[in-house]
Amino acid sequence: MSMLLQMFTYPFILRAFAVGILVSLCAALLGVPLVLKRYSMIGDGLSHVSFGALAIAVACGWAPLAFSIPVVIIVAFFLLRMTEKSPMGSDAAIAVFSASALAIGILVTSLTTGMTTDVASYMFGSILAMDKGDVILSIALSLAVLALFLFFYHRIFAVTFDESFSRATGMNVDLYNSLLAVLTALTIVLGMRMMGAMLISSLVIFPALTSMRLFESFRAVVLSSAVLAVVCFSLGLTASYLFSLPVGAAVVVAHLSAFLLALALSKLRLRK
Amino acid sequence: MEQNILLACRDLTLGYEQQALVEHLTLDIASGDYLCVMGENGSGKSTFLKSILGLLKPIRGEIIRSDALRLSGIGYLPQQTQSQKDFPATVKEIVLSGFLSARGFRFTYSAAELSAAMMHMGKLGILELQGRCYRELSGGQQQRVLLARALCAASKLLVLDEPVTGLDPAAAQDLYKTLRYLNEKEGIAVLMVTHDLNNALAEAKHVLHIGRTRWFYGTTEEFLASDTGRRFGGVR
Structure with a gap:
């Protein structure tokens, strides 16, 4: 118990909690429409592109966020367009994109600085990666995502459920899709350094998937995703501190446990 | 434009880029109308539908919406997508x-x-x-x-894209009955794209048949008496 209390006396842990909870919350909210629209792979692709961009920025000595945020936003638009235009080949295209970005990132690093701890922490995440600037940026981002979600809640639902109908009633569907892409890109760039490029997309996908097993209305799925995101991140980070585990992996395992629990519950409910 | 006309197509040429699928199409949809749009796949049915909904600009010609329709909007029933199923x-x-x-x-x-x-x-x-x-x-x-x-x-015009596809026969009959009720009792105009010829010809007041080279528009009786219609006439 005293270990738990002591945990909150370290500023880096507090920063990790603040950034992690906010990023998880954003990722989970954005994840509901993304998963329902079958765009889950976009999150994964974006995180790898984000890794490539960060690696290049580090190698060239540029500010990592200032370089990678615009790159990832542009790629997000591109991937979204690709998913809309070619439903058959989009998963292959995204896979090609993310593998290539990863490969270029690794090549650039090994040619210049070598695989430093910096790069390793981008791959698998690090609890120490958060500084004051990240905290401020994550607060700003999450406020923006929350505000947009509240403000456009009904419209996000309508566009997610049925694009053709929404288009026919005069809604600007492309605008909502672009908004979704930009916010997802920002969330992934911010969360990646703590969670790791390999694991960040789980923050987007798991809460929505778990909630879909448990609840039947869109509103309940959204609320439950938000709650799950906060709870699982807190559990993961605490476990990571207590048992010296890598934080990204611990959070993903927390999400996996929640998902398996939900799966068992829904199976049990079906049998009744 | 006449009082009870909701939507008028004037000398429409529809298609993608410069490739025309339907040419010189002229027709009116009046309030209380029941129009079925038929034709083979790729003949231009969905292109027509998209143009009516305002999602696609005609290559030539114009689609005039009455003030009443502009006010009340178009009620669209799209085809179901895979992701809606869960x-x-x-x-x-x-x-x-x-x-x-x-x-x-x-x-x-x-x-x-x-x-x-x-x-x-x-x-x-x-x-x-x-x-x-x-x-x-x-x-x-x-x-x-x-x-x-x-x-x-919308309260004036319903546009349906192959609404009975994937329904079992009983559910399909149910849907036709509901549409008939909305059309006759509530006076809502119905525009339906369909492959279900038998039922469509039994329900519709007007038929638009889009073929590879030409189109036919007229009442259901006129359609059944036409060259294209006579080929389907036997099935009624």
């Missing part, structure tokens, strides 16, 4: 989303909209399903939910 949403959430059109922003639905949604659900016999999850409903029930949403969006 979508977690209640019937009520889906029906209400019909009220979100291009008109301004809002946080909640008004009391008038809530009661209108209840009325439409009652009319279509799905009121007791309002709290149920969409993915657990039968195909016929899902179509009723989407129809109720279309009614929330």
